Amino acid sequence: MAFIDYEYYIGEYKGSPIPSEEFSQYAERACDIIDGLTDGRSLGAVKKDGKSAVAVKKAACAQTEMLYSIGDQAYLGMTGGEISREEIGSAAVSYRKKDGLSYLGIPVSGLAVMYLSEARLIQRSI
Numbered sequence: 254m255a256f257i258d259y260e261y262y263i264g265e266y267k268g269s270p271i272p273s274e275e276f277s278q279y280a281e282r283a284c285d286i287i288d289g290l291t292d293g294r295s296l297g298a299v300k301k302d303g304k305s306a307v308a309v310k311k312a313a314c315a316q317t318e319m320l321y322s323i324g325d326q327a328y329l330g331m332t333g334g335e336i337s338r339e340e341i342g343s344a345a346v347s348y349r350k351k352d353g354l355s356y357l358g359i360p361v362s363g364l365a366v367m368y369l370s371e372a373r374l375i376q377r378s379i
Contacts, residue, residue, distance in 0.1 A: 254281075254284065254296065255277065255280045255281045255283075255284045255313075256284055256295065256296060256299045256309065256310065256313060257280055257283075257284065257310050257313045257314055257317070258280070259273050259276045259277070259280075261310060261314075262276065262280070262314050262317065265310075266310070266311060266314040268314050268317070268318060269318055271317070271318070271321045275321070276317070279317045279320045279321045280313065280317045282320055283313050283314075283316035283317040283319075283320055284313050284316075286316055286356060286359060286361065287309060287312050287313050287316055287365065287369070289356060289357070290312075290356055290361070290365075290366070290369060290374075290375050291309070291369060291374045291375055294374055295309045295312075295313075295374065298372070298374060304372060305372045305374060308368045308369060308371060308372035308374065309368075309369070309372070309374065311364075311365075311368045312362075312364075312365035312366075312368040312369050313365070315362040315364035315365040315368065316361065316362045316365040318362065319360060319361070319362035319365070320360075323360060354366060
């Protein structure tokens with residue numbers, strides 16, 4: 254369940270323009286990622302309102318921008334990086350690890366992690 258909408262993203266967060274017809278797809282996935290990073294505490298924080306709610310919403314906006322900027326293929330886990338080795342016999346493929354933060358192989362916005370860390374909603378390093 255997305256806990257941000259396009260109006261919040263543009264009006265309050267002042268986000269970079271994402272076409273409104275595409276926003277909900279990326280926001281839904283971004284909120285799923287934020288919920289995973291916070292061990293399911295993000296929705297509760299949003300319901301309570303206050304500083305934690307703002308942090309969660311900002312993190313979701315930052316993650317939405319990240320997902321939009323990398324496109325569908327990367328955030329769905331369909332690409333793992335640049336191919337560094339490929340073999341035809343036994344079909345082996347190796348990928349170079351990309352720099353940056355990730356959660357279960359999905360790229361994560363450093364800005365999102367910062368917002369969640371400041372609100373003490375994320376304890377682990379990713």
